[in-house]
Amino acid sequence: MNTLVEVVLYTSKTLANGEHPLMLRLTKERKRKYISLHLSLSIQFWDVAKGRPRRNCPNREKINALIDQKIKEYEDQIIDYKTCDRDYTLQTLISKASNQTVRRTVGEYLDSYIDRLLAEKRVGNAKTFQELRTLLIRFCQSLDFYFVDVDAHWLQQLTQWMRSAGYSDNSIGIRFRSLRALYNRAIEDNVARRSNYPFDTFKVSQFREETAKRALTKEHIQQLVALDVRRLTQYPKPFLIMSKDLFMFSYLSCGINLTDILHIRYCDIFGDRLSFHRQKTGKLITFRLQPEAMQILHKYRKERYHPEDYIFPILKRTVHITPQQQYGRVQRVNKRVNRYLKMIGEYLHFPIPLTTYVARHSFATVLKRSGVSTSIISESLGHSSEKITQIYLDSFENSQIDEAMKNLL
Structure with a gap:
């Protein structure tokens, strides 16, 4: 049932x-609540039918502005x-609408939010907001301003x-999108008001460019599977072989990204199932490993290991201890892996540069072309839809995903 929000002159009480x-x-639902606006009027200045002060009311404009503001807060x-x-x-x-916002500058809140992400070991997310902070400092010279100052006009100036x-x-x-996410979180933390939210009128979607296709066909994948990468170089390069294995493991395993692959531990494997928490979101992911993916894991399995050890020989439990150390190591390895993947793609004359991200797109595209429902695998796995895709994967039974993944090779 709808809620009616209106302003009345409470004549049952006389001051x-x-x-x-x-x-x-x-x-x-036939129940009423009254909230004081901390103003009072003589009945001669109040229009009962319109619920507004009459034209002859002193300070009529200011009273109307306050009424509009309060009604909007509750309707929002x-x-x-x-x-x-x-x-x-x-x-x-x-209780929700009447909460008073905490007086904090954008700079103060942004710094605290970055610290919060780092404390949660979400180093990649923290880096995104560190880049936002650098941008805003360059634009504003100082972050000593408030969220109420971030309106549509301010956003247009930043755009220019x-x-x-x-x-x-x-x-x-x-x-x-980073700034919008920060504003949304500030509203949740009572640092900004929902009534001042500028992104209802200033649409971030206006900056979306058409992204080039980054997917391979199943035929391309089969070429890659059949390739002995040792033929590409005169001398053996173990990292070249591992680069192909990491790409194929991602493709065969729900398109999980390189960061999550390198963080897979022995204790995350339960028979033929993999269960792990995504580094980016912390969400639990679980699915059945394809036989080819299991073969890749067995290839790197050590005879003696601790359950907390990482399976792929990139991160070391006793060396890469902090999230910052792990993040830095993964970023360096990612560049090296992509360099080797580009070499492989050029050797096979693939139509697009081969990167770890291509495995993620190819996973979705091959399944779709094989007739798998788009309600299980979303149209795209780009950044703008990654969250939606994960929601789809989370919302179906594991058996449905396991059955769909049989179409990959």
Whole structure:
């Protein structure tokens, strides 16, 4: 049932000066709640039918502005509840909408949010917001301003500045998505008001460029499987062989990214199933390993190992201890792996440069072309849809995903 939000002159109560208090009245399911606006008026200045002060009311414009603001705060909160399909009582609505925002600058909040991500060992996410902080400092010279200052006009100025600095639309979109995520989190933490949210009118989607296709066909994958990469170089290069193995393992294993692959430990394998928490989101992922993927894991398995040891010989439990050490190591290895994958792709005359990210796209595309429902594997695995894709994978039974993955080779 809808909630009615209106302002009334509460004539049931008369103050010492003969005026009546202005109250915000909430009505839901025949129940009512009143919230004081800390203003009072004589009845002669109030239009009962319109729920507004009369033209002859002193400070009429300011009173109307306050009424509009308060009604909007509550209506915005009601919309938030509806969007999330959450039920609420009048008391929970009042508690949520009446929270006072904490006075913190964008710089203070951004610094604390980066610290929070680092404490949660989400180093990659923290790096994204560190890059945002560097950008905003270059644009504003100082981060000593508040979220209320970040309005549509301010965002347009930032857009113009980034264009003049040579940023592409994709790069601009990435920065704005980070800023939007920060603003949303600030609202959750009561540092910013939902009523001041600028991204309802300033659309970040305007910066989305068409991304080039990054997927291989099943025929390309079969060429890669058949290739003996030792023929590509005069002398044996173990890292070249491992680069192919990492690509194939990603392709055969739900397109998981290189960071997650390199963090797989012996204790994450249960028979023929892999269960692990994604480094980026912390979500639990579990699926049955294909026989070819199991062969790759066995290839790197040590005879003597600790259950917490990493299977692929990149990270060492006793050396790469902190999240920052692990992140730095993975980034360096990622560059080296992509260099070797590019060499392999050129040797096979693939139509696109071969990278670890191509495995992720190819996983989705091959399944789709094999007739697998797009409700299980989403249309794309680009950054803008990665979250949606993971939601789809999480929402189906493991047996459905296991059955779908039989189409990969």
